[in-house]
Amino acid sequence: MIAESFSFPEINSILRWQDFFTSFNKIALIAVAAALIGIVVFLLAGRKDPMVAPKGVRNLAETSVEFIENGIVMQTMGKDGLGWTPFLLSLFIFIYLCNVPGIIPLLQMPATARMAIPMFLALLVWVIYNGVGFKHQGIKYLTNTIWPPGVPVALKPLVGVIEFISNIIVRPFSLTVRLFANMLAGHILLVTFALLTQSLITAETMQAFLKPMAVLPFFMLVFLTAFEVLVAFLQAYIFTILTAVYIGGSTHPEH
């Protein structure tokens, strides 16, 4: 009986969602909501009087802009990279708002715990930083990418292979998997401890022992929920700052 109570649901049942209507499920809802929230926040912020001290929604928007500019763009790309702020801002906001539903009651599913969105974003970033590389360096981008300046001639074959695999193949893969796997792992952990808590509370045998034990997974659930708040922000930040680093590296071959 206890073993039955502890049985974990089939993995797809906690990841795949029924369509609300044709081809529109919870993941799509979260993605659309993330974009809409970002748009609405910046629309409302843009309507406030810019000449007075910002507060409320304008303060939120300006803080996020300054965070991207000072915390990411200036640190990785310098002043020349400020033109990328809108894209990086969109990326950060979208990923963060797709991550956060993992801890919002009723939603409780990060859209980035599914492969589609991280993969799309990583491929988009891949296209962009390679496009930027070719635009700024021309065909030399390829040679600069696989043979960074200063590499001894003897090492060029080996370094070339490593850098090509690292920069061209692994980067989009690592970007995708880092975000997807972190959010999926967090989601599965939350589900695990939630189900364990429920199983212990509703156990039909050894109730006197098992019910109090439910406190332990419950505390873990609370702790992990708080931890996921941090993870949601951190993963959005990491994805965005790596994007900035890749674009900055494509713009300046010496990087």
Added chain:
Amino acid sequence: MHSAVVHLHVVHGHGSTVSVVLAPRAGDEGTEEEAHSETVSKDPGPIVPEMKELAWGAGSFIVLALLMRFFLFPKLKKGMDARYHGIRSSHDNADAERAAARAEVAEYEAQLAGIKAEAAKIVDAARVTLEAERQTTLAEVNARLAEQRAAATAQAEAVRAAAQSQIHAAVSDVAGRAGELATGRKPGADVVDRVVSEVMAR
């Protein structure tokens, strides 16, 4: 060849799972375990991207990114820059006013220092003049005092000499008389004078 019975399982809750169970017809060879071992899930793996999620995610992000790039961010940034520019101008104005005030204070302090130096010079000159006048006056007073002192001394000396002469005469008279009474003979006046002079000189 086995014929198969197909069971469709739909997982309740979130999402559908279709399981195809191949079971042998009654009388056919094979066990129930074999049938379970051939259970095939038509669900894609949990890491396989779904096209509908990809499409909605991509569409949403592209809309957000385009609006952010061409409308939302420029408007917000324009406002931020205008405010920063206003604040910077206010700071610059404040700095300029502070510099002007400091220049005025410096000028005032310079003028004050000049006036103080001039005042000190005047005071010093006055002090020198006063000192000279004081010295002159003091010398005059001292001279007058010395003159008066000399006159007083001469007058006192004359009075003392007169008194001494009177005393000498009186003592000579008394001494002459006393000698006359003692010896019955009047001593000579020059002797008496000499004796009295010697006694008074001691």
